[in-house]
Amino acid sequence: xxxxxxxxxxxxIVRERDRQRLRELLAVFALGLPVGLFLLLFxxxxxxxxxxxxxxxxxxQNRKEIEQENKRLQFELDRxxxxxxxxxxxxxxxxAPADPQAIVMVSGAxxxxxxxxxxxxxxxxPSRQHDPRRAP
Numbered sequence: 001x002x003x004x005x006x007x008x009x010x011x012x013i014v015r016e017r018d019r020q021r022l023r024e025l026l027a028v029f030a031l032g033l034p035v036g037l038f039l040l041l042f043x044x045x046x047x048x049x050x051x052x053x054x055x056x057x058x059x060x061q062n063r064k065e066i067e068q069e070n071k072r073l074q075f076e077l078d079r080x081x082x083x084x085x086x087x088x089x090x091x092x093x094x095x096a097p098a099d100p101q102a103i104v105m106v107s108g109a110x111x112x113x114x115x116x117x118x119x120x121x122x123x124x125x126p127s128r129q130h131d132p133r134r135a136p
Contacts (some may be wrong), residue, residue: 079085
């Protein structure tokens with residue numbers, strides 16, 4: 001058996017478009033595109049909810065840490081400004097209790113001053129301290 005090759009010339013054949021298949025393809029895209037966009041939006045929304053949940057948890061933890069630090073600092077401030085603590089520090093630094101006769105109370109903007117703790121017979125008199133607003 002011998003095979004003979006017969007040359008086929010398909011140059012003159014023109015392919016026709018199948019209009020029915022084109023309509024079906026467009027219908028699939030027309031229905032598939034909104035469904036795909038919906039699924040993409042749904043996925044993005046869920047990922048954002050998860051991300052925001054993590055961020056909220058992190059911020060709550062951060063707030064809790066800041067509140068604890070604030071309480072610790074407030075306690076430290078109360079401890080350091082307590083009268084006993086201030087007295088101990090003053091004694092450590094070499095301060096002595098003030099003489100009531102040496103205390104000068106300044107009223108207003110520093111215009112008048114009077115002595116506190118003066119003897120009962122003495123009147124409160126203005127002190128002769130230098131006022132920086134007046135010329136020397």
